[in-house]
Amino acid sequence: MARKATHGSTMEALLAAELPAGDDWQFEPKWDGFRCLARRDGAEVTLTSKSGKPLARYFPEVIEMLAGLEAKRFVLDGELIILVGDVLSFDALQQRLHPAESRIRKLAKETPAGVMAFDLLELDDTPLTAESLRERRKALERFFAKNAAPGLHLSPATIDRKIALGWLERSGGALDGVIAKRLDLDYRPGERAMIKVKQQRTADCVVGGFRYAEKKREVGSLLLGLYNDEGLLDHVGFTSALAAADRPALTKKLEKLIEPPGFTGNAPGSPSRWNNERSTQWHPLKPVLVVEVRYDQVTGRRFRHGTGFLRWRPDKDPKRCAFDQLAPELRPSELEELFSASRSRRGTRRPSERRSER
Secondary structure (H helix, E strand, O other), X not given: OOOOOOOXXXXXXXXXXXXXXXXXXXXXXXXXXXXXXXXXXXXXXXXXXXXXXXXXXXOHHHHHHHHOOOOOEEEEEXXXXXXXXXXXXHHHHHXXXXXXXXXXXXXXXXXXXXXXEEEEEEEOOEEOOOOOHXXXXXXXXXXXXXXXXXOEEEOOEEOOHHHHHHXXXXXXXXXXXXXXXXXXXXXXXXXXXXXXXXXXXXXXXEEEEEEEOOOOOOEEEEEEEEEOOOOOEEEEEEEOOOOHHHHHHHHHHHHHOEOOOOOOOOOOOOOOOOOOHHXXXXXXXXXXXXXXXXXXXXXXXXXXXXXXXXXXXXXXXHHHOEHHHOOOXXXXXXXXXXXXXXXXXOOEEOOOOOXXXX
């Protein structure tokens, strides 16, 4: 029986405004998936999220794939990803977190997941976390040379900052940004020992509604909307980054504009087992206010995270706030074109070109 891995958490990253310069850095795409540690110890295979939660039951096809590799004992650090059509889909990953095994099995057949690996932490009985990234990357590439399988992918890496900047410029769909790691650094579980840079973008949105703060009759968040091709206002996200000093006056202004329906297309969700009535109740507004917000990622025509408030746009016609201003998703076919071009330039390591047979 192999010695159990002692690293129970992933190495994390600090958010930075720009990529570091110098020859001591390796750059990798930051994939839009579920971060996980994939372990195999003989017949036992596990997937563990960066928060320590088990993921194996939600991805049976990944467990089966890893159990069929030539290597019998290893720990990979990577991202779980799902390709739907020609787009990596975070929504499809979220759908896997379902209590019904029958539903999970159905989705595993319809939209099989894969692993995009970017680090090797243990192989056979040998822990690699004390080795430098430079040596671990070599070991990872040797691992892939011996363990080809549909659904197992080697994430590209480069020491060329210009190539990494190209990845960053194209990020926003399949890519969630770029990660920078020191080549001489060992693997440090639980520490923020890497740097991540995300592409920040802005959008002008209609304020279609608002929610009160949880314990005050004061605005807590603005609900944002964009007009779709049918001219309907779809809910796309929220911003709660409002200055405390501005909230009392803003609340009075919003209350005067309360008028159904607010959103004429997709509206904010109703209460669920994840949200109670109080936290989901919202008030519709006459669609006359426009706000400029900063966002980092769009998934399923919605902002993935809360947005940053930048400024009000009284000069902007609400009807001109449409989806066409959002950055398009970067598709895997475009990524392959980008990576193929980058391989001809010095300092880029060849990515795995094996894809899941879907």
